[in-house]
Amino acid sequence: MKFKSLIITLLASSIFLTIIICIWKILATLQGLSFTNLNFNLNLLLSLGLVITCVSIGKKFNHNLKIFILSLSFTILYTFLNENSPLWFSLGIFFLILFFTNKLKKYDLKYLNQDFISEKIVFEFLSLFAIVFFALVVLFPFYIMFVTSFKTQTALLINPIDLSIDFSKNIFEIFKSYFVIFKTYDFGRYILTSSYVSVGTVLITLLFAIPAAYAVARLNFFGKTFLSTSILIIYMFPAIVLVIPLYTVFSQLGLRNSVEGLLIVYTATTLPVAIYMLQGYFKSIPKEIEEAGLIDGQNWFGIILKIIIPLSLPAIASVSLYVFMIAWNEFLFSLMFLDNPKVFTLSRAINHLTGDAETPRQYLMAGSVIVTLPILLIFIYFEKYLVSGLTAGSVKG
Amino acid sequence: MSSTLSKIEKRTAYTLLLPAVCLVFAIILFPIFANVWISFKEVGLKDIRIPEPRAKKIIKNIQDSNSELKIIYKLRNSSLIQDIREVRFSDKLPKNIEPVNLDKRCEFKSQKVKCFFGNWEAGYRENFEISVKDVNNNAINSKYIKSNKPDLNGKSNNILLTTDFTLKNFKNVFINxxxxxxxxxxxxxxxxxxxxxxxxxxxxxxxxxxxxxxxxxxxxxxxxxxxxxxxxxxxxxxxxxxxxxxxxxxxxxxxxxxxxxxxxxxxxxxxxxxxxxxxxxxxxxxxxxxxxxxxxxxxxxxxxxxxxxxxxxxxxxxxxxxxxxxxxxxxxxxxxxxxxxxxxxxxxxxxxxxxxxxxxxxxxxxxxxxxxxxxxxxxxxxxxxNIGMGSAVSIVIVLLLITFMIIYFKLIGKKANEI
The missing domain is CATH 1.10.3720.10 (MetI-like)
Structure with a gap:
């Protein structure tokens, strides 16, 4: 039993370390280091040696001293055995090994003697690996988007994997794509249009949805159950089946190429989910509070304005953020309805940039950063509200 | 008492719901049904533009005299594929200015030139001239005349509203x-x-x-x-x-x-x-x-x-x-x-x-x-x-969607509300 867990620990941990080193190496390649070989086998042997030393020393030494000395010596060994690399790369390796040996703290021969320990160990390293994997998979495209926007076309063509930012240039040169995007491609206007459309959609949606949600949640009327089930069903119908009739009608009414047309469509498509989310929250407000309001002589509008809205601010916040996100990210309708650059939204403008094959990719990425950054910042800042909005908006609808 | 209360309640409910329901109906439900209509028609993207009679006004001075002017209207049918029927035209002239030798199709009444041009076939073009003259032989302010925009209207078939249907789109979708x-x-x-x-x-x-x-x-x-x-x-x-x-x-x-x-x-x-x-x-x-x-x-x-x-x-x-x-x-x-x-x-x-x-x-x-x-x-x-084909494909999507939804509600619709 002990022998089996020992082998499994050795394998799992050293494979983990090797993969982490490989990832670090690949990321370093993107910073302009010219590695062409991952040296997987060599590094696996090295890691194996490291783990064996670490586990056999066990708790005989001061832990901090032990991991420091081990990391230092193995970093030196690694640098000696692998190709030449700058100091920052070795420093990265050093910290990786430091982190790794720290994780191995509790692993000594005694610990490995426990029952069922091998499965636990595999699971532990698997989770560590999964954290790195998910973080990498999710963030990598965002990283590429961000870094590419600071490059120049020629640099990208000469060495497409060197994505390092040249800080020796002056600030204007570094941010050149952003200046071009704003000056030549008029992105300032598109930011304004996008904000205007998104905020407008939020306001109009709330204006329509709050009364409707209140009616669905509280009042009795003929066709109530029918209405509340049809809200969900309507929300299931995708934009793509609405596009052709709306396009024809909007062209004939002259609503294409207008912000108003977009506002109408966005509001209508977000209304069902907004009503659904709000009515759920309204139902959770105790009826007694409203009855007190009724006795005070408030009419329905007074109740909504003075009791319901102040009490359901969190729900209204999540609906607003969710609707804002939908409107800001919306692409299909803006593609269909806008072909005049004067009324483009950001998404449509970026799509328009790609229409010209000559547009350098750093401009495209700068535009993408501009459209992505606000929504990500809003998301990070209001995460709690947006997450509850996402939850209600996507499965229920 | 309670019945009046419930009546009030109902009325309030309908007023509160009305705006949202109308909007959703217009933008979501109507298009879904409109798809059915369009999918049975042979409509191209270019057909959906309604043909309009258009006129571009050009003023020409006549040499010798500044109390006389020639107004040229470049008339055309904006559509190259559809006719416009019963085109009517009207343009206002300033005070004291009258047309001379007015075209037979037109009449002059209370300072307005009104014409009836009849039918314009697809791609119709005409240079229509009116000579005008000041009654008191004063100089005419041509800018003022130009600033008046002529008014044109006519009847045309909106191809979306006609009632000729075809199964061609569906045949194309499923077979070709x-x-x-x-x-x-x-x-x-x-x-x-x-x-x-x-x-x-x-x-x-x-x-x-x-x-x-x-x-x-x-x-x-x-x-x-x-x-x-x-x-x-x-x-x-x-x-x-x-x-x-x-x-x-x-x-x-x-x-x-x-x-x-x-x-x-x-x-x-x-x-x-x-x-x-x-x-x-x-x-x-x-x-x-x-x-x-x-x-x-x-x-x-x-x-x-x-x-x-x-x-x-x-x-x-x-x-x-x-x-x-x-x-x-x-x-x-x-x-x-x-x-x-x-x-x-x-x-x-x-x-x-x-x-x-x-x-x-x-x-x-x-x-x-x-x-x-x-x-x-x-x-x-x-x-x-081909708008009609696009609609036909949309219909296929809607039908499949409805099938999925029925399966969904049959299988787990009730459970969904518990979670």
């Missing part, structure tokens, strides 16, 4: 356009996209459900792909996967994994040799599915995580006492607890992925074997400019 392949591609995309997103979501949720440093940070990061705008993300991926100088291909070539760059988004098939068997992999479709999984696994993650956090802790404690490892805990405790949410997620994500347009459109535009039904709507309607 490789409908079976279209359907299969859509199902591949939908099924594997949904399945992959849910599997990845389970892993991610299981991961974040443990305690580790930076767990909340991890949770926010995992939602980034879903929160980011699709346009930006799709183009970033296109650059990443680009065969000429995309990061992924360059890295793979650099490390010697592949010899030549692979056009991940532009190559229909990748032929893999396994044990002498040639396997044809739908390469571009697979790449698009991976993007889809990447973008939508956060949603599955969010739901599964919420469900995981609701599983009672003592179940796991009991398992600990029995000495069960983490894998056994997952298969015997966690999985049975999340099957309900998984089935709901699968159904709903299936419906949503079935309708996904933007992702594929931005990545491949439906080329190299990634044409799905929603992309086909766009292609037929706007690339081929």
């Amino acid at each position: 356009n490789n409908f079976f392949e279209l359907l299969m591609t859509t199902f591949y995309f939908t099924f594997f996209g949904t399945l992959g997103a849910i599997l990845l979501g389970i892993f991610a949720a299981q991961l974040v459900n443990q305690k580790f440093n930076g767990r909340t940070f991890m949770r926010s990061i995992l939602l980034f792909p879903y929160v980011g705008p699709v346009v930006a993300l799709a183009y970033t991926w296109t650059l990443l996967l680009d065969p000429n100088s995309g990061t992924i291909n360059s890295l793979l070539v650099n490390y010697g994994v592949i010899e030549k760059p692979i056009n991940l988004l532009g190559q229909k098939y990748l032929i893999i040799n396994i044990l002498g068997f040639e396997l044809k992999l739908r390469l571009a479709l697979t790449t698009v599915i991976f993007f889809e999984i990447w973008r939508y696994f956060p949603l599955a993650f969010l739901f599964i995580l919420a469900r995981l956090q609701a599983i009672p802790k003592d179940l796991y404690e009991a398992a600990d006492v029995d000495g069960a490892g983490p894998f056994r805990k997952f298969f015997y405790i966690t999985l049975p607890q999340i099957t309900a949410i998984l089935s709901i997620l699968f159904m709903i994500r299936f419906i949503w992925n079935f309708n996904k347009f933007e992702d594929i459109f931005l990545l491949t535009g439906g080329a190299s074997g990634t044409l799905t039904l929603p992309i086909s709507v766009y292609q037929q309607g706007f690339a081929v400019s």
Whole structure:
């Protein structure tokens, strides 16, 4: 039993370390280091040696001293055995090994003697690996988007994997794509249009949805159950089946190429989910509070304005953020309805940039950063509200 | 008393609901029904512009005299394919100015020139002239005359409102356009996209459900792909996967994994040799599915995580006492607890992925074997400019959707409200 867990620990941990080193190496390649070989086998042997030393020393030494000395010596060994690399790369390796040996703290021969320990160990390293994997998979495209926007076309063509930012240039040169995007491609206007459309959609949606949600949640009327089930069903119908009739009608009414047309469509498509989310929250407000309001002589509008809205601010916040996100990210309708650059939204403008094959990719990425950054910042800042909005908006609808 | 109260209540309810219901009806329900109408018609993109009679006004001075002017109206039918019937024209002249030798089709009444031009065929053009003269022989202010815009109107057939129907569109959809392949591609995309997103979501949720440093940070990061705008993300991926100088291909070539760059988004098939068997992999479709999984696994993650956090802790404690490892805990405790949410997620994500347009459109535009039904709507309607065909494909989508929804509500509709 002990022998089996020992082998499994050795394998799992050293494979983990090797993969982490490989990832670090690949990321370093993107910073302009010219590695062409991952040296997987060599590094696996090295890691194996490291783990064996670490586990056999066990708790005989001061832990901090032990991991420091081990990391230092193995970093030196690694640098000696692998190709030449700058100091920052070795420093990265050093910290990786430091982190790794720290994780191995509790692993000594005694610990490995426990029952069922091998499965636990595999699971532990698997989770560590999964954290790195998910973080990498999710963030990598965002990283590429961000870094590419600071490059120049020629640099990208000469060495497409060197994505390092040249800080020796002056600030204007570094941010050149952003200046071009704003000056030549008029992105300032598109930011304004996008904000205007998104905020407008939020306001109009709330204006329509709050009364409707209140009616669905509280009042009795003929066709109530029918209405509340049809809200969900309507929300299931995708934009793509609405596009052709709306396009024809909007062209004939002259609503294409207008912000108003977009506002109408966005509001209508977000209304069902907004009503659904709000009515759920309204139902959770105790009826007694409203009855007190009724006795005070408030009419329905007074109740909504003075009791319901102040009490359901969190729900209204999540609906607003969710609707804002939908409107800001919306692409299909803006593609269909806008072909005049004067009324483009950001998404449509970026799509328009790609229409010209000559547009350098750093401009495209700068535009993408501009459209992505606000929504990500809003998301990070209001995460709690947006997450509850996402939850209600996507499965229920 | 109570009946009047309930009447008031009903009336209030209807007033509160009316605006929202009207808007949703106009923008969502009406188009769905309008699709049915359009799909039975032969309509092209160019037909939907209503033909209009137009006039461009040009003023010409007559030499010798400044109390006389010639007004030329360049008249035309804006449409090259449709007639306009009973075109009427009217233009106002300033005081004391009168037309001379007015055209037979026109009359002059209370300072207005009114004409009846009759029918204009498609692409009709005419230079129509009126000579005017000041009654008192004063000089005419030509700018003032020019500032008056003539008023034209006429009747034309709105091709959308006529009642000639045809089954041609449906015949085209089902017979001529490789409908079976279209359907299969859509199902591949939908099924594997949904399945992959849910599997990845389970892993991610299981991961974040443990305690580790930076767990909340991890949770926010995992939602980034879903929160980011699709346009930006799709183009970033296109650059990443680009065969000429995309990061992924360059890295793979650099490390010697592949010899030549692979056009991940532009190559229909990748032929893999396994044990002498040639396997044809739908390469571009697979790449698009991976993007889809990447973008939508956060949603599955969010739901599964919420469900995981609701599983009672003592179940796991009991398992600990029995000495069960983490894998056994997952298969015997966690999985049975999340099957309900998984089935709901699968159904709903299936419906949503079935309708996904933007992702594929931005990545491949439906080329190299990634044409799905929603992309086909766009292609037929706007690339081929056949609105009727596009509508017919929309109808197919709606019908399939309704089928899915019926299955959904039959299978788990009631359970959905409990969770």
